[in-house]
Amino acid sequence: MQILDKINKDNISDTFALSMTKFFRVIADTFFAKRYGHRAVVLETVAGVPGMVAGVWMHFKSLRAMKAGYGEQIREMLAEAENERMHLMFFIEIAKPNFFERLIVLFAQIIFGLFYLFMYVFFTRTAHRMIGYFEDEAVKSYTEYLELVESGKVKNIQAPELAIQYYKLGSDSKLSDLIRCVRADEEHHSETNHNYADKL
Numbered sequence: 001m002q003i004l005d006k007i008n009k010d011n012i013s014d015t016f017a018l019s020m021t022k023f024f025r026v027i028a029d030t031f032f033a034k035r036y037g038h039r040a041v042v043l044e045t046v047a048g049v050p051g052m053v054a055g056v057w058m059h060f061k062s063l064r065a066m067k068a069g070y071g072e073q074i075r076e077m078l079a080e081a082e083n084e085r086m087h088l089m090f091f092i093e094i095a096k097p098n099f100f101e102r103l104i105v106l107f108a109q110i111i112f113g114l115f116y117l118f119m120y121v122f123f124t125r126t127a128h129r130m131i132g133y134f135e136d137e138a139v140k141s142y143t144e145y146l147e148l149v150e151s152g153k154v155k156n157i158q159a160p161e162l163a164i165q166y167y168k169l170g171s172d173s174k175l176s177d178l179i180r181c182v183r184a185d186e187e188h189h190s191e192t193n194h195n196y197a198d199k200l
Contacts, residue, residue: 017130038097038101044087046109048084050080050120050131050193051082052077053113053116054073054120054127055074055077055081058073058077086162087185090160094160129193131193132197135189139187139190157175158172169181
C-alpha cells in the first residue's frame with residue numbers, strides 16, 4: 001500500500017511539474033515567438049533563480065541540522081545558478097534588451113523567485129523535477145535557435161568575448177558555437193535536477 005501511495009504521489013508531482021513547464025513555455029512563446037535572443041535573456045534570468053534558491057536553502061538546512069552531508073549538492077546548485085547567470089550575460093550582449101524587456105525580467109525574477117522558494121521548501125522533489133523539465137525545454141529552444149542560425153535565417157555573428165573567455169573558445173568563434181555550449185550546459189542541468197528528483 002505504501003508503494004502504491006508513493007507511485008500516486010510521484011505521478012501527481014511529475015504531472016504538476018510538467019504542467020507548470022508547459023504553462024511557462026506558452027508564456028515564452030506568446031511574448032517572444034521566434035526572437036530567440038530576447039527569449040534567452042528573459043529565460044536565463046528566470047533560470048538563474050532555482051539553483052540559488054536551492055543552494056541557499058540547503059545551506060541553511062545544513063546549519064540547522066548541523067550536518068556536513070549537503071556540501072556537494074550546495075556547490076552543484078550554486079554552480080548551476082552562476083552558470084545560468086553567465087548565460088544571461090552572453091545573451092544580453094547579443095539581444096540588447098529594451099526597457100520593456102528589462103521590466104519583464106524584473107517582474108519575472110520576483111514572481112518566479114517567490115514561487116520557486118515556496119515550491120522548494122514544501123515540495124522539494126516537485127521543484128527539482130520541474131527544473132529538470134524546464135531545462136529539457138531549454139535544450140529544445142536552443143536546438144531550434146541553432147537550426148535558425150545554421151540555416152542562415154539568423155545571422156551567425158561573432159560570439160561575445162565574455163563567452164569566448166568563459167568557454168575557452170577560439171577567437172573566431174560564432175553564435176552557433178556559443179549556442180552549442182549553452183545547450184550542453186542545459187542538458188547537464190536537466191540531468192542533475194532529474195537525478196535529484198529521482199532520489200527524493
